[in-house]
Amino acid sequence: MRNRVLLWLALAGALLAGQALVPTLAQTVAQNAGPVTSLRGEIAVDETGPASATVGQAKPTAGFGRAYRQQPPLIPHRVDGYQVNKDFNKCLSCHAWPQNAQFNAPKVSETHYATRDGEPTDEVSRARWFCTQCHVPQADAEPLVPNAFKNAREVGGAFK
Amino acid sequence: MDTMSEQGKAPGALGRMWRWLRRPAVAVASGTLLVVGIALGVAGWGGFNWAMELTNTEGFCISCHEMEQNVFVEYRTTPHYSNRTGVRATCPDCHVPKDWVHKVLRKVQATNELYHHFLGSVSTPEKFKAKRLELATNVWKGMKRTDSRECRNCHDFKSMDLSTQEGRASNLHQKALESGGTCIDCHRGIAHQLPAGADAAVAKLYQALGYKLAHEEGYFKGNGGNGGNGGNGQ
Secondary structure, X not given: OHHHHHHHHHHHHHHHHHHHHOOOHXXXXXXXXXXOOEOXXXXXXXXXXXXXXXXXXXXXXXXXXXXXXXXXXXXXXXXXXXXXXXXXXXXXXXXXXXXXXXXXOOOOOHHHOEOOOOOEOOOOOHHHOOHHHOOOEOEOOOOOOOOOXXXXXXXXXXXX | OHHHHHOOOOOOHHHHHHHHHHOOOHHHHHHHHHHHHHHHHHHHHHHHHHHHHHOOOHHHHOXXXXXHHHHHHHHOOOXXXXXXXXXXXXXXXXHOOOXXXXXXXXXXXXXXXXXXXXXXXXXXXXXXXXXXXXXXXXHHHHHHHOOOHHHHOOOOHHHOOHHHOOHHHHHHHHHHHHHOOOHHHOOOOOOOOOOOOHHHHHHHHHHHHOOOOOOOOOOOOHHHOOOOOOOOOO
16 A cells, blocks of 8 residues: 555656656747857857957978878868869969979879779869868867877778 | 120229229239139149049949959958958059059059940859959959059068068068069969969960069979968968
């Protein structure tokens, strides 16, 4: 008998707690009517928030090296404002053969001078045109999440 | 009234004043001429310059949709529109000379642009794009010929402290200063986008003008060349 009373009490308690946790429709609507929260935070769209902290660009003089054989090399300089669109590619002004030697810039890999069917081309393939899809600059900042990343050579295996 | 006095009747007060105005003493005549002349001159000169300055504003430039919808929107994403220090260079700062003689000459040239505006030569984005390389080449040529005169209104080598620049920029500016290089040699497409074939067109233009480009001069070799910031441009 005593157990049964306890059981009923527990059930009633759970039900009340559940009701408290599950918001009513009215509550949901009230919450959604509040200010929109986005990546901007609580700042309304017509207000100006504080400037976000800027992060510098990592510029190792000898480049970043690669973490594994097939890794697209990273960019060791700033590229803000570089025009890379259908018409023009600022990266190629220096990195394309033959002027790369005069600019003392690493040459774009020959693998980039072929159509997807393997037909050789004299211009960087349109499939490879947008450099920063693979080659990216690096912020001069601590990792956001602590980690114990090791490159392919450090962990050994197929790349050793 | 004049005919009345010639008929022999004694002129009234009004008539005398009229006669004095018609045939004043030499001193009064030349004095009046001088004063009125100066007043008209000041008003005319001031008015001319005022009107010319009106055509020297961003608002005037983008009152044509060719400017507003093509080059202006591109410019708005660049450092000459918005930057760290809050100094802005608008259209005429770069595209119209500051000194009077060159400014008036440029304004006379601009009548050709008016003509093409009414002709609709670049009235659509497609037409503009098709003509863009030619138009850009005109600007590069002009800038090279005038030693980037409009850039120099703000960016003068004499007031440039190379020691506070980043290593790469400092090095290249030093070389440009020594060999008589000019801004447009490297800094193209800084306020507007570059058209397809821009690099080849520049190489051709410099060859025709008898100049060498920075990388052809070997600016990027040796200590000026490792790593660094892109080089040609920005």
